[in-house]
Amino acid sequence: MDWRDELAMQSGVRRRNEDHQNMKIRVYHDPETWVDARYEVCTGCDGRGKYVNPGIDAGGITGSEMAELGTEFEESYFSGRFDITCQGCDGKRVRLVEIWERVPEEIKDKILAEEEGAMQDAAWERAERMMGA
């Protein structure tokens, strides 16, 4: 899977739990449990808010492939014509990230467990969609 697909999946899971107004993230399936969060530059797009559509260059384009595709393609590629909104930050350039030092120990485990579970669910949903279910 391309890293951008993975990023979109992860943030789809996380975005449901973010409260941008109060700068908090809800950590697990408990509406009462929120932890402090801060904005960090999005690592998915390096703060650009967009990246090249993975449908164009999933897995990367090598130098020889680029040569084959021609200069017109190359110019479009680098001018950002194939860019899409970053799925990691929704084009905001920053993401809400929990302030890990302030998260109580017993909640840390739950965060990690929930993220893992949510990723597995998302992977399943995706696999089912691809099979046309």
Ligand SMILES: [Zn+2]
């Ligand atoms: Zn981003």
